[in-house]
Amino acid sequence: MIKTSEMQVVSPKSLDECLYLLNDQEKNNRLIAGGTDAVVRMKDKKWTPDIWINIKGMNELRYIRKDPSGIHVGPLTTHTDIVKSKLLQDKADVLTFAAKEVGATQMQNMGTLGGNIGNASPTGDTIPALYVLDARIELSSLYGTRTVPIEEFFIGPGKTVIQTDEIITDIIIRPQDTSEIGIFEKLGPRKAQSISIVNFAASINLDKEGHHCSSGRLAFGSVGPTIIRAKKCESMLTLDRFDKSLTHNISKVAWKEVAPISDARASSNYRRDMASALLERGLLRLMKRWENK
Amino acid sequence: MKKIQFHLNGKKETVHCPPAKTLLEVLREDMGLTGSKECCGKGECGSCSVLIGDEAICSCLILVGQVENESIVTVEGIGLQDNMDVVQEAFIKEGATQCGYCTPGIIVAAKSFLKDIEHVPTVEEIKTALGGNLCRCTGYQKIITAIQSAARNKFALSGEA
Numbered sequence: 341m342i343k344t345s346e347m348q349v350v351s352p353k354s355l356d357e358c359l360y361l362l363n364d365q366e367k368n369n370r371l372i373a374g375g376t377d378a379v380v381r382m383k384d385k386k387w388t389p390d391i392w393i394n395i396k397g398m399n400e401l402r403y404i405r406k407d408p409s410g411i412h413v414g415p416l417t418t419h420t421d422i423v424k425s426k427l428l429q430d431k432a433d434v435l436t437f438a439a440k441e442v443g444a445t446q447m448q449n450m451g452t453l454g455g456n457i458g459n460a461s462p463t464g465d466t467i468p469a470l471y472v473l474d475a476r477i478e479l480s481s482l483y484g485t486r487t488v489p490i491e492e493f494f495i496g497p498g499k500t501v502i503q504t505d506e507i508i509t510d511i512i513i514r515p516q517d518t519s520e521i522g523i524f525e526k527l528g529p530r531k532a533q534s535i536s537i538v539n540f541a542a543s544i545n546l547d548k549e550g551h552h553c554s555s556g557r558l559a560f561g562s563v564g565p566t567i568i569r570a571k572k573c574e575s576m577l578t579l580d581r582f583d584k585s586l587t588h589n590i591s592k593v594a595w596k597e598v599a600p601i602s603d604a605r606a607s608s609n610y611r612r613d614m615a616s617a618l619l620e621r622g623l624l625r626l627m628k629r630w631e632n633k
Numbered sequence: 634m635k636k637i638q639f640h641l642n643g644k645k646e647t648v649h650c651p652p653a654k655t656l657l658e659v660l661r662e663d664m665g666l667t668g669s670k671e672c673c674g675k676g677e678c679g680s681c682s683v684l685i686g687d688e689a690i691c692s693c694l695i696l697v698g699q700v701e702n703e704s705i706v707t708v709e710g711i712g713l714q715d716n717m718d719v720v721q722e723a724f725i726k727e728g729a730t731q732c733g734y735c736t737p738g739i740i741v742a743a744k745s746f747l748k749d750i751e752h753v754p755t756v757e758e759i760k761t762a763l764g765g766n767l768c769r770c771t772g773y774q775k776i777i778t779a780i781q782s783a784a785r786n787k788f789a790l791s792g793e794a
């Protein structure tokens with residue numbers, strides 16, 4: 341295994357240069373953006389590339405903008421950038437709430453959206469938010485680009501469809517309707533910087549009074565090998581008046597719909613209980629926010 | 634070995650070192666600046682906080698090869714005994730330090746937090762902004778008081794409030 345002192349760090353000046361570097365399959369290389377996952381893994385000797393391809397300073401991949409095809413968020417956008425973005429606060433509130441829960445200030449200043457996706461942890465906080473915003477992930481290599489819907493992107497803990505010569509070059513999300521409102525809930529051991537035990541994102545369309553929901557998307561993290569879109573729960577949203585008793589009934593279905601494991605951080609049943617509680621609390625908070633809007 | 638240049642506490646510096654060394658190791662071992670401390674080494678405690686641009690980051694999780702040409706400010710750049718910053722003065726006045734291990738990181742984080750706001754922060758705001766900095770001695774109360782007092786002094790000096 342290569343020693344840290346022998347690893348190289350190469351900083352491509354442009355995306356093209358980066359794609360060339362990634363294309364060199366003889367070399368054992370790995371992308372590094374904010375480094376908040378990568379350097380921890382390097383210290384644990386889990387990731388030991390010969391070359392770190394440092395994209396941290398690649399500003400052409402750091403942007404937030406809107407066009408007719410959706411809102412485009414560059415992979416090098418930091419969590420702090422997301423939290424501060426007026427466009428996202430307005431049209432993708434759930435993503436700003438999720439980014440606000442990624443660790444503490446220092447981690448939000450360093451960590452990037454592309455890194456959160458690339459790390460592919462089932463606990464990644466932005467990922468359930470990206471699910472409810474129907475995100476599409478653009479991947480580029482020297483041979484072209486392809487766009488993968490987020491549902492097809494993750495194939496297991498730490499595993500994605502990204503090929504070794506590819507890099508995430510764009511994250512495209514659906515702007516929320518004016519009748520749509522989102523929420524993000526998280527349970528972790530320590531408020532400011534903790535890996536989620538369970539997290540939950542919702543984005544829901546409501547009528548003006550907030551009495552009826554016409555459609556909605558609900559997603560849970562940390563309760564399965566990848567994020568779970570709770571489709572059974574979603575189908576209940578429109579069944580009846582959108583109120584306390586409906587959300588309570590949905591939360592009971594959530595208990596069954598999630599598929600958590602037991603690990604060092606929490607047992608499976610505890611995660612089910614918490615998924616159910618976060619959904620109920622989240623939807624109640626969402627109703628309150630809608631009333632005050 | 635690689636030649637790497639960056640601005641450190643306002644001065645242009647050049648180091649020759651392995652580029653996958655962490656910035657924290659370079660600051661302490663190559664630059665002789667031992668204010669920034671290593672405690673957890675994995676982003677959990679904030680004792681290694683430094684400013685890049687004007688944002689606080691954990692220098693234990695960034696490779697020196699990633700900070701080429703960046704402007705870095707450590708606690709030493711914020712102030713030394715003879716030119717202390719209002720934040721540092723407030724920490725002394727309020728007795729907001731005991732063993733002192735967390736203090737440099739907290740000064741750095743507080744400095745960047747106060748730069749962004751124009752009012753005396755509430756306890757809740759301070760807890761959120763400094764949630765990434767652990768202290769095992771003080772129980773935080775005096776740290777919070779010191780940051781509020783620094784904010785008051787800062788605005789008094791600049792005549793903003």
Ligand SMILES: Cc1cc2nc3c(=O)[nH]c(=O)nc-3n(C[C@H](O)[C@H](O)[C@H](O)COP(=O)(O)OP(=O)(O)OC[C@H]3O[C@@H](n4cnc5c(N)ncnc54)[C@H](O)[C@@H]3O)c2cc1C
Nearest residue numbers: 373374375376377378443451452454455456458465508676
């Ligand atoms: C103390 C601490 C607390 C944390 N708390 C949270 C938390 O509360 N919630 C949470 O979700 N995460 C948390 N994290 C994890 C981490 O901060 C986030 O996942 C962050 O978004 C990672 O971004 P990065 O830029 O630092 O990624 P890096 O560490 O640079 O990279 C992570 C992975 O993504 C790959 N990658 C990066 N950019 C791209 C790209 N453009 N294309 C393809 N692959 C890419 C890298 O090769 C690597 O495999 C925490 C980490 C620490 C150390």
Ligand code: FES
Nearest residue numbers: 672674676679693
């Ligand atoms: S030593 Fe860097 S965060 Fe603890």
Ligand code: FES
Nearest residue numbers: 731732768769770
């Ligand atoms: S003063 Fe000892 S850790 Fe904070």
